[in-house]
Every structure is written in C-alpha cells, then in structure tokens.
Amino acid sequence: MPGILVVAETADGAIAPISFELLGAARQLSAQGGGSVTAFVAGPESLGAALISHGADSVIAGTSAALASGTAEVLVPAVTAAITQSGADVVLLGQTSFGRDLGPALAFSLKTAVAMDCVELKIDGGRLRVTRGCYGGNARAEHTWKASPQVATVKPKSFDALEADAGRSGSTSAIADAGEARVKVLGTSKAETTGVRLEDAPVVVSGGRGLGDPGAFKMLEELSGLLKGATGASRAACDLGWYPPSQQVGLTGKTVSPGLYIAVAISGASQHMAGMAGSKAIVAINKDGDANMVKVSKFAIVDDYKKVVPALIEEIKKLA
Amino acid sequence: MNIIVCVKQIPDPETPSSSFKVDEAAKKVIPAQGIAPVVNPFDPQATEAALRLNEADGGGKVTVISLGAESARDAIKHALAMGADEGVLLNDPSFDGIDNFQTAVALAKAIQKVGEFDLILMGRSAADWDMGVVPSGVGQLLGVPVVSVAKAIEKNGGSVKVERVLDDGFQTVEAPLPAIVSVSNEFGEPRYPQLRQIMLAAKKTVQIWSAADIGLGAEETGAANRWLPLEALYVPKVESNVEIIEGDSPEEKARNLAQKLRAAKLI
Numbered sequence A: 001m002p003g004i005l006v007v008a009e010t011a012d013g014a015i016a017p018i019s020f021e022l023l024g025a026a027r028q029l030s031a032q033g034g035g036s037v038t039a040f041v042a043g044p045e046s047l048g049a050a051l052i053s054h055g056a057d058s059v060i061a062g063t064s065a066a067l068a069s070g071t072a073e074v075l076v077p078a079v080t081a082a083i084t085q086s087g088a089d090v091v092l093l094g095q096t097s098f099g100r101d102l103g104p105a106l107a108f109s110l111k112t113a114v115a116m117d118c119v120e121l122k123i124d125g126g127r128l129r130v131t132r133g134c135y136g137g138n139a140r141a142e143h144t145w146k147a148s149p150q151v152a153t154v155k156p157k158s159f160d161a162l163e164a165d166a167g168r169s170g171s172t173s174a175i176a177d178a179g180e181a182r183v184k185v186l187g188t189s190k191a192e193t194t195g196v197r198l199e200d201a202p203v204v205v206s207g208g209r210g211l212g213d214p215g216a217f218k219m220l221e222e223l224s225g226l227l228k229g230a231t232g233a234s235r236a237a238c239d240l241g242w243y244p245p246s247q248q249v250g251l252t253g254k255t256v257s258p259g260l261y262i263a264v265a266i267s268g269a270s271q272h273m274a275g276m277a278g279s280k281a282i283v284a285i286n287k288d289g290d291a292n293m294v295k296v297s298k299f300a301i302v303d304d305y306k307k308v309v310p311a312l313i314e315e316i317k318k319l320a
Numbered sequence B: 001m002n003i004i005v006c007v008k009q010i011p012d013p014e015t016p017s018s019s020f021k022v023d024e025a026a027k028k029v030i031p032a033q034g035i036a037p038v039v040n041p042f043d044p045q046a047t048e049a050a051l052r053l054n055e056a057d058g059g060g061k062v063t064v065i066s067l068g069a070e071s072a073r074d075a076i077k078h079a080l081a082m083g084a085d086e087g088v089l090l091n092d093p094s095f096d097g098i099d100n101f102q103t104a105v106a107l108a109k110a111i112q113k114v115g116e117f118d119l120i121l122m123g124r125s126a127a128d129w130d131m132g133v134v135p136s137g138v139g140q141l142l143g144v145p146v147v148s149v150a151k152a153i154e155k156n157g158g159s160v161k162v163e164r165v166l167d168d169g170f171q172t173v174e175a176p177l178p179a180i181v182s183v184s185n186e187f188g189e190p191r192y193p194q195l196r197q198i199m200l201a202a203k204k205t206v207q208i209w210s211a212a213d214i215g216l217g218a219e220e221t222g223a224a225n226r227w228l229p230l231e232a233l234y235v236p237k238v239e240s241n242v243e244i245i246e247g248d249s250p251e252e253k254a255r256n257l258a259q260k261l262r263a264a265k266l267i
C-alpha cells in the first residue's frame, strides 16, 4: 500500500510550523489516492500528538540522541527506516535549512530523485507530479519521478496547515536508527531579531539596494513596528552588509506571504519575487515607474523613498 | 591541498523577465538575444574559496571541472584566470537535457578519474534549475561527507571548519578531509581576473572528456534516462493591476497611500 511520509522538523523543542504545512499538503495528496500519512520526527515520542492533531495518521519518532545534531548524514538512516516501516512512496520535506540538506542526501542514498522547492503537488495516475519554480522564478517546471520513493521539498507558505483537531487519533512508535556523524556540529548561533518573526508577520516592510544607506533600515523598522510587522531585505542589501542574511527575502532567503508587503527601493528581480509573490497585497515605493516591483504591486508610489517613507510614517501615526 | 572545484555555465540569471523565453514544446529555455551565458554566480565563490585555502596553506593544486556544452570552456577559463591550475570539460552529445542527478553521477565519475583530492568545492545551487542537489549527490556517490551553504571555510590539519548559513542564524561544523563543501554568496566577492591572468589562463590546459572517457554507460546518460523527468516547462503569467498613487509632492503621495491602505483595510 503506498503512503506519504512527512519529515517533520523541530524548532526549540517543538514542531516547526513548516511541518504542519507539509501535513496539510500530505492530506490533500492522501485524498487524491496517495495513501495514509505518516510523520517522522527526530525527537521524543511526546512530539507525536501535535503531528497527529494536525493530520498525521501515525508518527514514527527517531529517538536516538545522535539525531539531535540535525545533520543529514545522521538522519538519513533514520528516515530510511521510517520509509521502510511506513511503506511510503512519497516523502515530503520543507524547503528549509533542514530540508535543503536532508532532501538531496536522502534521495541519492535511496537512488531516487528529489524535486526541490515545490509549490504544487498532486497524485496523477497513482504517481506524484509536482510544479516548481526554476530560472530564478522566471519559469515553472513540472516533474514526475522515474524511481520510488518520490522525494520532494515543499516551499514554505505553499500549503495551509490544518487546524489542530485534538479528536484525531493515531499511534506513535519509536525507532533508534542513526547514521555515523563524520561532520561534527561545534556550535549554532541564532540571528538576533527583535519583534515579530519575518515568516509569521502580517506585514513585512523590506528594503533594497536603492536605499543607498544602511541607516535607512531604521526608518523601515519604525514603519514595520507601527504596523506590527517585521523588516526584511533584498539580497543586494544583505550582501552589502546592511541587514542580516536571516532577514533576506527571496529564493535563497525566506519565503513570506504577509497580508501586506511594502517593498522600498527594491527592483523586483525574479529571485526576490520568488520569496514574496504570495503576499496578499504588495506596495512598491520606487523612483523607477518601470521597475518590476511596481508592475506586480497593488499600489505604488513612484518617488524618492527618503521623502515618502517619513511622510507615510507620520500619516499612519495620525490614523492610529 | 588538492582541491576540485565544479563550475557550471548557465543562462544569465539576471536576464530580465521580459527577455526570458521558453520553447514549451522542446521544454528548453531559448537563449536571450545579446545576453551571453555566465558562470553560475556561486561557483566563482567556490573557486575563490579554493584559492584562499591554498594560499593560506602555502600551496596546492586547484582542478576545475565543468559538465556542459563546448561554450562551458569559458566557465573553466574564468576559474583558470582567477588562479586555478587545470581544467576538465565533460562534453558529450548524450549530456544534452540530462538532469542534476545524472550530472552528479557524471561529476563523481570524473572526480574519480582526476584521482586524489582533499576537498571538493561547489556552489550552493545552480541558478538555472535552482535545485541545489549536486553537492549532496557527489558526496553520497563518493562516500565523502558534505557541508552545505558555507560562508567561511578554514583548514585545521586534517579537517575543515566551516561556518554555515542557516535560516535563522549560523552554525559552525567540522568535517574530516576529504570533504565536499558548497559555498554561498555570504562567502564574499570572488576576485576579478586581471588581463595578465586571463592571458596566462589561455596557456593552461583544459582536457575534454566524453561520457565513455569517464566510464559513463549509455543507460546513465541521455535525457530519456533522467531521474526526474521534465513533463512541462513554461513562463508563468503575471498580470499588472497596479494603481499608481498620485500627488503633488512625495509627502502628499504618502498621505494618499496611507488613506488607500486604510480604506482597503490593509493597515
């Protein structure tokens, strides 16, 4: 019997939001004939309840202490055991630091392919078919697999998580597999961010190279603060050292889909769009009316941000 | 150290979307008029990492490998002009339309043919298919540990210490050599070849190896044997419905925008 294995991930000891999105995707595939949904998580069996309430039919917990390092090489044998045990022929991971690393390592070790950063998934004739962006977001490709299991990483914010339903039931079992750790983790440091997490923020105000000055991010932070949102940046701005890479929006940064995305002095390269095109409403502030960001936005101001943003802050304060 | 760097030639990822076209029937990108292909932007960073490591180590050899069309020789030449020593171009008609997985198999075989290595450096992903799987693949195929998305690499005796970029911070890891490390843009700007180095690079050798030269069987290559068959390739449609906010001054435009956002319940 085919089935779907969701490889969950944790953040600060709890199930990370992307895992619930993966379960949402897996339930859709299940309804299309994809079979039952098993979740694998590296951690204690107690994490199973949250996965079941969000859509897993059963949970396999990898309880070996070695898995805590989170490196792909220690996780591959554990996930492989979970695939064997569940009989899954579809394996879903998130397109996160964790999934970017584990997805390819797992696929090659199973002599199958992985499609990275998928935005659409469906079961077609009993097999998985996915859609993903490529060429920096300029094109879309659809893929199927030659072999099994069919491994895919899913772009964050592409699927909705299901509401937790405490009435759902399922079993949780444990496995002890783990790989040899050749790569040793010496330390991990968290980027310092104040306020709302970029991925969860209802409003994101992002700045680009056109700001011309790292100090201008203070102004954007004031604006995002007023709107109870978070501040992001284009890669050009991050590469210049103006803002931390953890706040980068785009293909090689974060995917956000806030209700409102305000892009200040960002041209709208396809690779930036790949991280924010799912925003409900986009506002562009750009002195170039032909900029791509202006074209995709709902509202745009074509002018110098240095004059626009302070006035916008003042007016929003008045409206508050 | 003996370092192998893998570089890929790709269509310019900065190609504006207005010039980006796809042949949907052939499932191929149509090269944009007047926009030359470039080296995948992360790959010069991998080359830079190789050169810096050997400079710090007091010597060594850097071999550059690229799988691609005849024109991919330019990607190799670029790395040679930066300071790499030798190049290998994997070129064969059967490589047309192969996927990242078949590419990993071919690169792994080529690396075995090159022989000894202490370190393999690659880019974090190639900006054509945006997959980021080849470094892991070559690692699995050669049985060598892989560290991805590096912003800094330091050699420490028989191992490398690597600082990785994570979604929400950084991680420092140590991997025994030989290892594979994929390099990200946070590594910093690669050096720009000077004219003299470009002239010197012209004298460096670039060997050309076919599928048969690296022992790649017919069943391993060719678009028909893709691990991830390509069913469709197209350009997504984007419609523009923008409302440009007017006003006599930037300040007035800002006030009008705030009112519009409030009316639309966006703030």
Ligand SMILES: Cc1cc2nc3c(=O)[nH]c(=O)nc-3n(C[C@H](O)[C@H](O)[C@H](O)COP(=O)(O)OP(=O)(O)OC[C@H]3O[C@@H](n4cnc5c(N)ncnc54)[C@H](O)[C@@H]3O)c2cc1C
Pocket (backbone or CB within 6 Å): A136, A207, A208, A209, A210, A211, A233, A234, A235, A236, A237, A248, A249, A250, A251, A252, A253, A254, A264, A265, A266, A267, A268, A269, A270, A271, A272, A275, A285, A286, A287, A288, A291, A303, A304, A305, A306, B013, B014, B041, B126, B127
């Ligand atoms: C493989 C790859 C991955 C990438 N990943 C990402 C990614 O994840 N995220 C990302 O953002 N980019 C990414 N990029 C880079 C991307 O291609 C662009 O180079 C980048 O997004 C450009 O950033 P920008 O819009 O800030 O700068 P620019 O393109 O330089 O745009 C600056 C804008 O500011 C405007 N401007 C200038 N002055 C003013 C002013 N005073 N007032 C108002 N407007 C002004 C200009 O009109 C212009 O539109 C990637 C590229 C590659 C090749």
Ligand SMILES: Nc1ncnc2c1ncn2[C@@H]1O[C@H](COP(=O)(O)O)[C@@H](O)[C@H]1O
Pocket (backbone or CB within 6 Å): B006, B007, B008, B009, B040, B042, B043, B046, B065, B066, B067, B068, B100, B103, B107, B121, B122, B123, B124, B125, B126, B127, B129, B130, B131, B132, B133, B134, B135
């Ligand atoms: N055809 C190729 N020739 C040489 N190196 C490649 C090739 N394809 C991928 N690579 C290497 O693998 C990295 C990641 O590519 P990918 O996994 O295809 O996104 C690139 O940055 C290159 O270093």
